[in-house]
Amino acid sequence: MGYVVQSALQVIPQTLDMAGRIQDAQRARGLETEGSLPSRARAYLPLMLPLVLSSLVATQERAMSLEVRGFGLPVKRVWRDEFVDTTTQRVVRWALALAVPLGIVARIAGWK
Amino acid sequence: MRFAYPAGAEVYPEPGLSVAIGDGVTALVGENGAGKTTLTKLLIGLLRPRAGNVSVAGVDVAKMTVAAMARIVGYSFQNPDDQLFERTVKAEVSFGPRVLKRRLEDIERGVAWAIRECGLEGKEEVHPHDLGLSERKWVAIASALAGEPQVVVLDEPTLGQDYPARRRLRALVEELAEQQRTVLVVTHDMDFVGESCPTTVVLSHGTVRYAGSTAGAFADRAMVEEAGIEPPHVTRLARSLGLPECVSEADFRTAWKR
Amino acid sequence: MSDPALVFEGVSYAYAEAPREAVSDIAFSIGEGEWVGLTGPTNSGKSTLCLLAIGLAPHFFGGRLKGRVVAFGRDSRSVSVIERSSEVGLLFQNPFTQVSGARERVDEEVAFGPECHGVQRVEIDARVAEAMEVVGISHLAARHPFDLSGGQLQRLALAGLLAMRPKLLLLDEPTSQLDPAGTAAIFEVLARLHTRGTTIVMVEHRLETLCELCPRVIAMASGRVIADGTPADVFNRELVQQRVGMPVYTRIARDAHVSSPLPVTLADATRSFGRPVA
Numbered sequence: 319m320g321y322v323v324q325s326a327l328q329v330i331p332q333t334l335d336m337a338g339r340i341q342d343a344q345r346a347r348g349l350e351t352e353g354s355l356p357s358r359a360r361a362y363l364p365l366m367l368p369l370v371l372s373s374l375v376a377t378q379e380r381a382m383s384l385e386v387r388g389f390g391l392p393v394k395r396v397w398r399d400e401f402v403d404t405t406t407q408r409v410v411r412w413a414l415a416l417a418v419p420l421g422i423v424a425r426i427a428g429w430k
Numbered sequence: 431m432r433f434a435y436p437a438g439a440e441v442y443p444e445p446g447l448s449v450a451i452g453d454g455v456t457a458l459v460g461e462n463g464a465g466k467t468t469l470t471k472l473l474i475g476l477l478r479p480r481a482g483n484v485s486v487a488g489v490d491v492a493k494m495t496v497a498a499m500a501r502i503v504g505y506s507f508q509n510p511d512d513q514l515f516e517r518t519v520k521a522e523v524s525f526g527p528r529v530l531k532r533r534l535e536d537i538e539r540g541v542a543w544a545i546r547e548c549g550l551e552g553k554e555e556v557h558p559h560d561l562g563l564s565e566r567k568w569v570a571i572a573s574a575l576a577g578e579p580q581v582v583v584l585d586e587p588t589l590g591q592d593y594p595a596r597r598r599l600r601a602l603v604e605e606l607a608e609q610q611r612t613v614l615v616v617t618h619d620m621d622f623v624g625e626s627c628p629t630t631v632v633l634s635h636g637t638v639r640y641a642g643s644t645a646g647a648f649a650d651r652a653m654v655e656e657a658g659i660e661p662p663h664v665t666r667l668a669r670s671l672g673l674p675e676c677v678s679e680a681d682f683r684t685a686w687k688r
Numbered sequence: 689m690s691d692p693a694l695v696f697e698g699v700s701y702a703y704a705e706a707p708r709e710a711v712s713d714i715a716f717s718i719g720e721g722e723w724v725g726l727t728g729p730t731n732s733g734k735s736t737l738c739l740l741a742i743g744l745a746p747h748f749f750g751g752r753l754k755g756r757v758v759a760f761g762r763d764s765r766s767v768s769v770i771e772r773s774s775e776v777g778l779l780f781q782n783p784f785t786q787v788s789g790a791r792e793r794v795d796e797e798v799a800f801g802p803e804c805h806g807v808q809r810v811e812i813d814a815r816v817a818e819a820m821e822v823v824g825i826s827h828l829a830a831r832h833p834f835d836l837s838g839g840q841l842q843r844l845a846l847a848g849l850l851a852m853r854p855k856l857l858l859l860d861e862p863t864s865q866l867d868p869a870g871t872a873a874i875f876e877v878l879a880r881l882h883t884r885g886t887t888i889v890m891v892e893h894r895l896e897t898l899c900e901l902c903p904r905v906i907a908m909a910s911g912r913v914i915a916d917g918t919p920a921d922v923f924n925r926e927l928v929q930q931r932v933g934m935p936v937y938t939r940i941a942r943d944a945h946v947s948s949p950l951p952v953t954l955a956d957a958t959r960s961f962g963r964p965v966a
Contacts, residue, residue: 332784332834376784376785379780379785382744382748382780383780383785383845384788385744385748385770385773386742386773386849387773387788387800387801387804387848387852388770388774388801388804388805388852389770389788389800390770
């Protein structure tokens with residue numbers, strides 16, 4: 319779990335950057351992101367979906383990159399936390415890694 | 431340094447930084463970090479200046495919300511994945527005009543035109559994420575055009591595009607200029623600048639180093655080098671042959687015929 | 689006589705649930721130490737070719753593979769990507785998704801790959817220092833990866849691959865998200881690697897750059913190889929000119945009715961137009 323938390327925490331600044339860019343892009347198209355509850359509700363999908371979709375694509379790219387670097391070899395490695403891995407575990411871990419930053423971003427974005 | 435052009439957008443982000451961008455196609459160039467994106471964000475109110483004022487098509491940006499500026503400026507961001515969220519290309523492209531509550535027939539017309547200009551005909555019902563990055567960029571550009579805005583800002587439209595796509599982009603900006611719209615293209619592609627942007631603004635370290643004709647920009651070799659930009663390939667060839675300065679292939683043809 | 693770096697024999701491939709093949713009947717052989725430029729319009733199969741070369745297709749993506757992809761004598765079907773990763777590296781377009789996210793220092797990030805391979809600590813340190821030097825980021829060793837610019841991140845990703853001492857380096861549009869300074873830095877590194885004997889296959893849209901750097905070009909369109917040879921050979925072919933395009937110099941020369949073969953680089957063009965200036 320150490321790896322999950324570690325990489326999830328480090329991905330947060332990137333996710334916040336992305337959330338900011340998405341908000342800029344949608345506002346520039348005319349979307350109101352502040353104000354009444356109905357207008358904030360209308361803004362939910364245009365603000366959340368690009369983040370989720372981009373994160374999914376990024377997850378796949380990251381997984382490919384990790385594999386290309388040899389992540390997952392059943393070899394004893396010197397890590398902060400030592401453990402052996404499988405592809406399923408890796409994918410689940412990345413999905414978990416995303417849940418944390420997405421949750422935080424959603425909260426920051428005001429959908430309490 | 432200030433140049434005045436008829437109509438168009440005038441930008442004064444700071445005391446000492448002022449530039450006027452006129453009708454037709456203008457390229458905004460400079461190294462990363464020079465302030466290009468800052469300038470474009472000031473144009474639509476995503477950033478507000480500490481001093482000075484910004485006006486676009488005669489409108490004082492300080493008095494407008496970003497959403498209101500969207501009626502005047504169509505802005506296409508560099509990374510299409512920062513905005514794509516609808517299930518079909520058509521829904522995505524029509525998102526802006528729908529949000530701005532334009533009339534149905536205006537929406538239909540604008541969307542059809544944007545889709546055609548961006549080479550997306552036949553792909554209206556495709557899910558944008560089923561398209562490659564290059565085509566997703568075109569969806570983002572079409573989304574910026576669908577509202578038929580007076581001013582169009584394209585942020586790095588040529589990145590990662592193949593030759594046919596770059597050619598379509600040239601045709602697009604020419605058409606926009608013919609329609610009397612103001613087009614601002616932020617780009618690193620100097621061949622594109624030489625071919626399609628008669629005017630160029632060069633930014634370096636947050637200041638305007640040059641604003642005027644593109645030919646004039648590249649003729650100032652010291653400024654070009656200091657701003658960290660490179661001349662078009664055509665220009666390099668003309669110089670190595672001792673020909674008069676060229677920035678486009680048409681220039682070269684003329685120069686070569688002597 | 690050692691094995692060629694990369695051989696494709698009668699290769700066709702379709703992604704899972706895709707109605708059409710992404711690439712068809714691909715055949716070529718790349719020798720060790722070659723620097724090959726791969727180009728073609730969008731969706732011509734260039735990225736798929738890279739994924740096939742390293743084995744992500746079919747191992748990561750599934751799909752249907754016909755024919756053989758052989759790197760350094762080993763068929764991709766019988767070698768996993770992870771096993772392959774000590775010989776073949778692949779650099780993707782996006783600098784931001786190639787960071788492991790598990791390391792807080794640049795030098796530790798570069799060490800990630802060798803650590804996964806169980807390389808000895810002393811050896812890792814040596815490789816990390818060397819890789820950072822080759823790409824020019826030694827001065828960034830203590831920085832946090834997320835503090836780096838896109839161009840710096842791409843060099844970091846490249847260092848991460850080089851730390852595994854790959855004999856074959858595949859690069860899929862490595863500079864398309866970078867500014868000119870970042871781009872130049874990457875190409876400088878590749879030139880250095882080329883002189884040291886690394887085999888390089890690079891996907892690139894900017895044809896002037898391609899012709900300047902790569903002694904050999906493979907052009908693709910609609911999933912097939914349509915030309916394979918020197919840049920001058922490839923871009924003098926009408927089919928390539930129509931389907932892929934050509935460098936600015938070539939087009940200018942063609943329009944000026946310069947006699948063939950048309951030039952593909954600045955130096956060639958200067959000679960063809962016949963009036964060099966000192």
